Amino acid sequence: MPELPEVETIVRAARPRLLRRRIGAFHSRWVRQVSPGEREVRAAIVGATIADVRRRGKFIVIELERGSRSAGVLLIHLRMSGRFEWGRTDDRPDSEPRHVRATFDLSGGVRLYFCDARKFGRLRYVADLKTTPLAIGPEPLDRSFTPARLAGILRSRRKLLKPLLLDQAAIAGLGNIYTDESLFRAGLHPLRKSSSLTDPQIAALHQAIRRTLREGIRHSGTSLDWAYPEGKMQTRLLVYGRGDQPCRRCGDTIVVLRVGQRSTHVCPTCQPKARRRAAMTNPGT
């Protein structure tokens, strides 16, 4: 479910509720998803204080400390259906939300529920991110993510455009929705070879990625169902989920392809696969 804008929205909401709170208890019967294991995680985090809550790619990063010394990091990945729910430490068991996979009891009587219907989510404790770095690419909204940086990424690999943009090791945070939306806004076909783009096309893609992600954040992400209810971006999507509907730019019919097992939404006119003879006026927003 959640991509960069949704995770960013979740982090912004969670941060003020978590910051400076002490972890009093941790429970999870979620064996496959908790690393290194419930007992180990509990021993590592109970008694620690939450010093920071931030996002890196699609990861939620919770920095812990004891006293003023770092006490490691909790990494949470929501995958397809993970979400946060909030309650109180005296909640009755029958009032808990559905699909609870882990609970954190915090000072002030606050309880954080990690819920995840499909159980793809991951919760990992690492003592030090420096020795256990996240193997993911640059943040697309960072200042350092320049068109030249994107050009380096696109040209250093020989992959199709969409699979490359989805590759978290190349760029962190794009998922199926925002990749399709970015490619449409850049006027680029998802099956183009990443190394075939011209400089102007790379510039258009760079701008499209950043504008699309920022727009997603501004509208609190995309909500398609119960898995992520708080977004408003779904009404502004130009191609994702709009198969057989008219393109909002040119009126042609949006088609749905299958690329790397993912549904892929394309306007055949705005995103020509082959180079067009007629010059296209930059279709980017």
Next chain:
DNA sequence: TTCAGTGTTTGCCA
């Protein structure tokens, strides 16, 4: 009732 499809990632194979 059955089954394809879902916003993610990893691992295996050719």
Next chain:
DNA sequence: CTGGCAAACACTGA
């Protein structure tokens, strides 16, 4: 290296 495919799992809608 690259792409394709299966799988991890629960739920929804046709």
